[in-house]
Amino acid sequence: MTYPLELRESTHLIHDDYPVNLFRNRCQTCSEHEPILGLHWHEHFEIIQMVTGQAVFHIESKPYLVAPGDCLFVPSGGLHVGYQVGSEPVEYIAIVFNKKLLNIDTKDSAHHQYVRPYLEGLIQFPVAYPDKDPDNEVLSLLVNQTVRELELKDRAYELAVKHNLYSLFIQLSRRFSPFSSEPQGTNPNRRLERFKPLFLFVDEHPTGKISVEEAAGYVNLNPYHFCKMFKKITGRTFVEYMNLQRVSRAEQLLRETDYTITEIAELIGCGNPNYFTKLFKQYRGVAPSRIR
Known part of the structure; x- marks a missing residue:
């Protein structure tokens, strides 16, 4: 699905050769149902992780209620918006990255089969990953490690971030790829x-x-x-x-x-x-x- 160009966001990424960035979003005085994320879309992927408070994010017109620790995976080109739930102060993290960060130029057949279809938007992962679901423990760990690397910017953090995000794609592909011999999650058939x-x-x-x-x-x-x-x-x-x-x-x-x-x-x-x-x-x- 495509959306109006007026809603397209020009997200600031670190630079063209390293298209990723981390955003911490806080709303200390927001009231019930107040927007905490404006309606927009971009060609990048986005991982949203709730830190404090509760919110409902509408992604591709579907609502997702999130609590602290919950993660959402916004597909490339996905229209999304967020609203506060309750009166508690809200904070959430957004990791935004372009597919170019993880694309491999060489003809790696495993990458071509299991990762590339998702990077190119040919197949989409599920959106919601609740923190209380034990199956999402590894995903939460990878997201937390990525946040830490992007905030500390220690030596070779660029490689660590790429490694973590690529590992995240691998974990999701194992669970949800239609090529899996024993599909799990949303595709058990x-x-x-x-x-x-x-x-x-x-x-x-x-x-x-x-x-x-x-x-x-x-x-x-x-x-x-x-x-x-x-x-x-x-x-x-x-x-x-x-x-x-x-x-x-x-x-x-x-x-x-x-x-x-x-x-x-x-x-x-x-x-x-x-x-x-x-x-x-x-x-x-x-x-x-x-x-x-």
């Missing part, structure tokens, strides 16, 4: 394994034109049930997923080659460069020429 060949095919042919009907036939489902199950697995429709694949491939070509925008539009299967520009802006928030 073993039938999700039937989607693995489709994901691998699409990943190997990101510019290929495949209809919903063809994709459904690939996993032996009728289109209606295919669409419902695909949305449950990825958090996106199949059309959105394919568009993201094309845009991700286009961004790679823009950064790594000298192809013109018209040539890239052809290479990713868009054909019309005007449509390609519109599609790219829809999913990345900027025109492809800005990436150059």
